[in-house]
Amino acid sequence: xxxxxxxxxxxxxxxxxxxQAAGLRGRLLITIALLILVRLGIFIPIPGIDRQAFTAAxxxxxxxxxxxxxxxxxxxxIGIFALGILPYINASIILQLLTAAVPALEDLQxxxxxxxxxxxxxxxxxxxxGWAIIQSIGLTVGLLRPYAPTYGPVFIVQTTLxxxxxxxxxxxxxxxxxxRGIGNGxxxxxxxxxxxxxxxxxxxxxxxxxxxxxxxxAQVVILLLVFLVMIVSIVFVQExxxxxxxxxxxxxxxxxxxxxxxxxxPLRLNQGGVMxxxxxxxxxxxxxxxxxxxxxxxxxxxxxxxxxxxxNSLQPGTWTxxxxxxxxxFFFSYFYASLIxxxxxxxxxxxxxxxxxxxxxxxxxxxxxxxGVLNRLTFLGAIFLSAVAxxxxxxxxxxxxxxxxxLGATSLLILVGVAIDTAKQIxxxxxxxxxxxxxxxx
Numbered sequence: 001x002x003x004x005x006x007x008x009x010x011x012x013x014x015x016x017x018x019x020q021a022a023g024l025r026g027r028l029l030i031t032i033a034l035l036i037l038v039r040l041g042i043f044i045p046i047p048g049i050d051r052q053a054f055t056a057a058x059x060x061x062x063x064x065x066x067x068x069x070x071x072x073x074x075x076x077x078i079g080i081f082a083l084g085i086l087p088y089i090n091a092s093i094i095l096q097l098l099t100a101a102v103p104a105l106e107d108l109q110x111x112x113x114x115x116x117x118x119x120x121x122x123x124x125x126x127x128x129x130g131w132a133i134i135q136s137i138g139l140t141v142g143l144l145r146p147y148a149p150t151y152g153p154v155f156i157v158q159t160t161l162x163x164x165x166x167x168x169x170x171x172x173x174x175x176x177x178x179x180r181g182i183g184n185g186x187x188x189x190x191x192x193x194x195x196x197x198x199x200x201x202x203x204x205x206x207x208x209x210x211x212x213x214x215x216x217x218a219q220v221v222i223l224l225l226v227f228l229v230m231i232v233s234i235v236f237v238q239e240x241x242x243x244x245x246x247x248x249x250x251x252x253x254x255x256x257x258x259x260x261x262x263x264x265x266p267l268r269l270n271q272g273g274v275m276x277x278x279x280x281x282x283x284x285x286x287x288x289x290x291x292x293x294x295x296x297x298x299x300x301x302x303x304x305x306x307x308x309x310x311x312n313s314l315q316p317g318t319w320t321x322x323x324x325x326x327x328x329x330f331f332f333s334y335f336y337a338s339l340i341x342x343x344x345x346x347x348x349x350x351x352x353x354x355x356x357x358x359x360x361x362x363x364x365x366x367x368x369x370x371x372g373v374l375n376r377l378t379f380l381g382a383i384f385l386s387a388v389a390x391x392x393x394x395x396x397x398x399x400x401x402x403x404x405x406x407l408g409a410t411s412l413l414i415l416v417g418v419a420i421d422t423a424k425q426i427x428x429x430x431x432x433x434x435x436x437x438x439x440x441x442x
Contacts, residue, residue: 024182024429031181034173035192041081041169042074046162048155049078054147071193078144080166083135085189086282088171091128092186093279095120100335128171129164136163182429183422190278191418194411219399226395227412230388234416237384240269242377244370248355265346265357267374270381272336273417277385280328284314284321322393326386333382334375343370388413 045051055076071084099105099120108116140159145151148159174185181188209220243264314321347367356362360369392412 024426027180027182027429031177031183031188034177034181035188038081038170038173038189039192039196041166042071042077042079042084044080046078046080046082046159048148048150048159049144050147050149051078054078054144057147058143074193080162081170082139083132083163083167083170084193085167085170085174085186086285087132087135087167088124088128088174088186089278089282090131091124093282094127094131095124096335096339100338125171129168132164132167133160136160136167139163183418183425187278187414187418188422190414194415223392223395223399226392230392230412231416233384234388234413235420237269237381238273238417238420241266242269242373243267244373245358246350246355247358248353267341267370267377268381269377270333270385271340271374271378272333272381273421275336276329276332276382277389277413279332280325283328284325322390325389329385329389330382333378333385337374337378341370341374343367343374346370385413 058076071082071086074082074084095105099109105120105123108119110116112119137156137160140156140163144159148155170189174189177183177185177188205220209217212219243266246263246265248263314324344367347363347370350356350366351362357366357369360366
């Protein structure tokens with residue numbers, strides 16, 4: 001994890017590599033083609049449903065509106081990709097939590113190398129299959145029943161199979177993008193789905209400003225300024241790092257004496273990137289979705305009624321939702337930081353390399369120092385993520401502009417975060433191409 005200073009590729013060099021380097025160009029074309037394929041699948045309809053009545057019924061549901069953004073309109077169109085990447089995201093949450101809790105899975109991840117990670121990926125796929133079946137049945141039985149003239153056992157089986165198969169196909173596409181394309185496949189699919197909803201959102205906002213007069217224009221301008229400030233803040237925080245100086249001791253290899261070298265250990269302010277806020281959103285969607293399904297059941301037990309009341313209090317925009325959302329963001333921020341950075345391993349590696357942090361003893365003291373720095377950085381990053389998720393909601397309520405509702409700061413953070421991560425991967429590829437060119441010249 002110790003890095004040295006290097007020149008970041010310029011925009012001109014990056015675009016030249018994208019146009020001329022066959023490897024990078026091929027990866028970009030594969031990524032674009034697969035993303036277009038997933039978008040087309042959203043508009044392949046599931047038969048036997050009154051879509052106009054269903055779309056009108058869910059238009060005022062904040063939970064389904066939020067889900068619709070993550071699926072790129074898949075819920076409202078009821079296409080075969082209606083569930084999108086959500087079952088895979090939920091399965092990833094479950095497996096990562098189990099990895100931290102179950103020693104056997106933790107051993108697979110840490111000590112079994114690439115083979116262990118492949119097994120965990122396979123387990124994630126199995127969980128995703130089960131989760132897709134559960135969500136498909138819930139969507140079919142709990143939501144589509146009033147809008148299916150041919151509702152019955154055959155309809156349930158056919159629709160469940162179609163939705164499950166569509167979700168698994170999207171999961172396969174996301175892994176294909178990660179392996180053969182550019183960027184993280186699951187994050188890019190969510191990114192494209194959110195971008196697909198922007199034209200409609202902007203169109204509704206423009207209509208609101210035109211019909212509402214000067215007051216509406218002022219409200220929209222204030223909201224857009226808040227979003228602009230949030231975008232700039234997100235970029236700074238996503239790029240923010242604490243550089244801990246590292247001194248490498250003198251070494252003698254044969255007759256050559258290597259002098260002390262000073263480098264740095266970069267610890268990001270937000271180690272998890274966009275994943276804490278994605279996972280927090282996915283967890284909060286689950287009880288609200290189940291409550292929506294149970295609301296159609298008139299023969300609920302007392303326990304079911306209590307669950308529905310609790311889930312209804314977790315609707316986006318409520319105080320309960322805000323508090324629980326912030327707590328989940330903090331939890332997943334610390335959880336991801338512990339997965340990505342292990343102070344004990346870093347301390348051992350520095351000691352093996354004969355390197356140390358100035359003023360800190362190697363070994364246990366170094367581990368305690370790194371753990372303290374990491375905890376403080378994660379705390380600040382979690383506060384920022386919570387602020388990004390909450391502030392625009394209050395501004396929307398204060399201005400009365402609801403056309404951005406559902407898009408919100410969560411989607412904004414995902415858009416900026418995924419764009420930054422993908423750009424970094426492209427830059428990394430350009431740097432590797434640069435070094436390959438230098439080696440060939442030598």
